[in-house]
Amino acid sequence: MAMAIARARATATAATARDRSDAPPEARPAGPVANSNARPASPPSGSDTRPVGLRPANSDAPPASLPPTNSDTPPADLPPTDAGVPEDIAERVVRINALTVTGRLDEAFVEATGLRESLSGAAGAGHPYALEARALEAYVAHLRGDHRQATVLALSVARIRCGAGDERAPTEVARAAAAWQLLDDDRAVVVHGRELLGMWDGLSRRGPLPPGHTELAAQVRALVESLEAQRVLAPLA
Secondary structure (H helix, E strand, O other): OHHHHHHHHHHHHHHHHHOOOOOOHHHOOOOOOOOOOOOOOOOOOOOOOOOEOOOOOOOOOOOOEOOOOOOOOOOOOOOOHHHOOOHHHHHHHHHHHHHHHOOOHHHHHHHHHHHHHHHHHHHOOOOHHHHHHHHHHHHHHHHOOOHHHHHHHHHHHHHHHHHHOOOOHHHHHHHHHHHHOOOOOHHHHHHHHHHHHHHHHHHHHHOOOOOOHHHHHHHHHHHHHHHHHHHHHHHHO
């Protein structure tokens, strides 16, 4: 079923992708951070920073990724319902992806929020389906240009993963950093940047961070500290 959905929507996705100018966080160019307001480099190329489609609970199979908006492939390649994902949930994700493909992003966000709320209410915010739905909601928020909401949602996924000692926690922190780097409010950059740094510090105490994460954390720290210094010095100018 998943491949059939992918093939059926590939053409529509390619058309809408050409109309979107907002490349996803992981596609942004890298750049220096120290002593500037430039956002840090994108998360490590070896980490999948994009939200994922729902997958069967307790499955070790890697989730299907939602490709960037400039991709010629569909937004999600859902697992077949007989793989364990309840049919009603899979159908809702298909609808959300169909709405994003046709550019109906406000509707897609409402649907994604409803899916996350219903799954969280029924099984708890830490349930695998609820977490994936929250990541999907964050991705739709990003597509709408609501980077503050995307960051808050992505951080909440990362926070839950980190708190549970989930092995996917570093990936979720990188995803949150990808959303965070698009923020344009300095205060939000500092507040959420500090939370990112706290997560990386916690992960580093459990063991070495994955390749590239140490460098990304250093760039985030440099920007946060630079903005904090500017706020302290501004009244003296």
